[in-house]
Amino acid sequence: MSFEFNKRFDALFWRWAKRRTSAQKTVTLKHRAIYVLPSKAGVCFFVAVILLWLLGTNYENNLVLAASFFLVSLFIVAIIHGFRNLAGLQLTALPARPVFAGEPLELSVRLKARAGTTSGRVSLAADVNRAVVTDVAKDTEEQLALRLATQGRGWFTPERILVQSYYPLGLLRTWSWVRFDVRLLVYPKPLACAQPATIGRDDGERSATQLQGDDFDGFKRYQPGAPLTHIAWKLYARGAGLHIKQYASAELDSVWLDFRAVSGDREARLSALCYLALQWHQAGRTFGLRLLEQQIEPASGQEHLHRVLQALALFELEQEPL
Incomplete structure (x- = not known):
């Protein structure tokens, strides 16, 4: 039941987020396309802080209250750093080698952090179960290869790429959906046939x-x-x-x-x-x-x-x- 709810929520959220993004070959993450929510660890952390605050209030213990206020401040600072970790991150889709239908297609994506900054523990995934994680150092570029599942022949366009990070403390999930304006070629799946080498020629013509x-x-x-x-x-x-x-x-x-x-x-x-x-x-x-x-x-x-x-x-x- 929980899995079905998550899929439904994800589909509704994507339809809303899609209107806020445009497909480009090079995408720069901006504030309108970056989302921040507590992770599971962050929810547990926040519940513990509330309990700590209630405990300090009930017993009028200033030390416990100070600890709860400090942890709340730490949580707020983590929000800022998590957002800045993805803000300005530039992603560029590179040409991919054609594959046959049914084979995984490798899409290479080049990542570059905002000038003078670093981006830590950034993961990319076309399938949430196959994420690729990297650190983008200051004034450098990193290149990741994403494996995309293919089915039929023709032009293949990845609908969306998930970019996310739990930087810096793992308390917050900062993520964005990226749409690349790129089309990748998929050949038909080769299947052995019973026919011998075919000889074909136009009537009256012999080459x-x-x-x-x-x-x-x-x-x-x-x-x-x-x-x-x-x-x-x-x-x-x-x-x-x-x-x-x-x-x-x-x-x-x-x-x-x-x-x-x-x-x-x-x-x-x-x-x-x-x-x-x-x-x-x-x-x-x-x-x-x-x-x-x-x-x-x-x-x-x-x-x-x-x-x-x-x-x-x-x-x-x-x-x-x-």
Whole structure:
């Protein structure tokens, strides 16, 4: 019951807090977005102070009253220091490497304290059960990596990031919600398919590509995007520069990843094409992509693989660049 109440309260509070913040790539925490409430330890501390004050009043003990007043003053000072610990803290979202759907995505966040100050024991979390804690020293920057759960393909935007601290005494929870104006790419989840390598071509059109055979046929200078498995490392070790091993090849039809050539619903087809793209890239093959009205010409290399996977990720979704 308590857990359900906390979730409901959190959802209501977030809807209210969301109106007070704006999504930005670099967020600076200001007084309107910083909230301070007693922690569990702080509530117990405050109850103990009240009991101490009642005890001193009842027995007219000035020493006990002075101790209770001192503890109240300490609590008030903790409020000020806790608020100043987060005030002015600057958070910047950094680019993240694309992942496949279902894999955790690592979002790097750079933290910088207000000029001339430090921020102690600051924690960031996209999931309250996976917080990352750090200290931001004066005039320095810290970088944290947050793990975000992903589900579907396409652009992924973290809804909110929790920034909180129990500095300095653990009696108060000072926190803020941060929204980053950043979109992170999630590829389709690769799933093995029963189809062999798909051969697709337009009617009346025949394009050829060179697929590697088994017979060695000399060396040539390295070109960006060539498979690393074909680099002649022995020549490189002798100082001859980067060369690629050439093999006798047979001229075959250009290999295409064709959306129409695989079976299943839309997501199953995209997952199968993603799997084939990874397999063919690892084998050093040259291939193209056909997605209904969209087409990517045959090529190879890491950049080409990214273009193909991005096209699969954004198929029939919003396709604006980041």
